[in-house]
Amino acid sequence: MDKASFELLPTPPYNFDLQWKFYSSSKEPQPEIYKGGIWRRAFKIGDRLVPVKITSTGTAEKPRLKVNAFSKLDAKEKRYLSDKIMSIFRLKDDLRALYEFMEQDEILRKIKKKLYGLRPPGIGASIFEGAIRVIIQQQISLWVAYVMTGELVRRFGEKIEINGEPYYDFPSPQVLANADENELRKCKLSRQKARYIRELALKVANRYDLEKIRKMNNEEAVEELMKFKGIGRWTAELILITTLGRMDLCVPDDLGARKAVSYFYFDGKLQSGNAVRKFTERWGEFKGWVIYYLICAYNMENRKSV
Template sequence: MIFDTKRHPKTELFLRKAVRELSQADPVLAGLIRQVGPCKLGMRRRNGYFRSLVEAILYQQLTAKAAESILARFRALYPSRSFPTAEGIDRTPGSQLRAAGISSQKISYLKDLSRLTLNGSFPLRRVSLLEDEEVIRHLCQVKGIGRWTAEMFMIFTLGRPDVLPASDLGIQKAVQRLYGMKTLPSPQALEHFGERWKPYRSVAAWYLWAGTDGNALGRPQPPAP
């Protein structure tokens, strides 16, 4: 598991090892790693799991700028909280959420996530104990959460080290450009291609995002609906 560098010294050691072994295994990726610099992956505390899923839903199919604007208006509905709780979202009328710029479809997703969390049928605390594919199955119980969103959660929230979001458009484009492919690789082709990056595919994915258009932060791009 990848630990938050601010709280656990093992994170930096792990990432150094991952970068070293990826560079040895793939000379092309090694060039990108040198260009981008140190990897900045980490994970959130367990009480941030609900927040991560809410943000993932809000960001779906939007540019980062548009999503950040909606997220700010959404959070402003709950001024007494650092971030809205499941109970708070469940009690908020849909009209208020729509006024914050959230689509009716995403409102239904947020309500579903909140209700499942409140009634105990979606226990987020146990997610960190599950294997990767079990995490995906567990999260996909919620409306609006598919495999891509679950993979983002595993990489950026749980800190799982070996996840390759093969349907991510940003990664597909980066691989096509970096490796001189004539066509965009399919998810299946990318899964096969990414075997060379095991067991550090999350780190490889971060570098592929970070190297896209010189974006050192790395911005995942969900598959088209």
């Protein structure tokens, strides 16, 4: 089989394993799967499905990723794939200003040391993919959402096998637009979520350009996303954070965010979304980053106590 390999150099510090250990699945294709230090998924490039495997060959201070694509790639295709990976892995993010800010707070200083090089993984190779995945996450635990997304990817996504291992791509707008609602519901989706997914897919399949949101400011993007059924402010802001890396935003109404902030700053007494929203203002442009670090640190503490 033809194969193309190349390396990517993230902006240091960067910890590959930390990035994927908190929010990924080793069993359910999202379509990516992260297991044993290997990240894999397929990407549609033109009319070809290209399986990709990524591993870390560097350190936090000298990070280096090895990308193996199980297909021949010309220069344009390699650049396209490289850009997608750079975006999903947020390899250009520079943590230095964040870390200087975290040094000013005793709690954040300790968390920074524990989670040095952490950055959140991007959800989705497109805004469409990210939006569908966030819609699935509404009002359920993340682990249940992984199962539902895995079902959706298996039933409707394209798959290719390499050495007995499956590599999936996310279902296309056209496929989901043509899907029967009852078939979508077999992915354990509620009737409402199945309808929201199909309606969004129909609009994108009919040439609505969801990618134009990349060029909008936060409020414009939120307003545009909220035009779609099933997308309120919480969902719209989470799409911007998880898919576009808008880390000056945060979703303080999220239960995970409320628990984490309450644990570290309010002696574990669960605060309301409004209280957390006011509290996070002190972190300014870094509030999305700080919330993410707090959630991951809280999850680490919780695992220790189980």
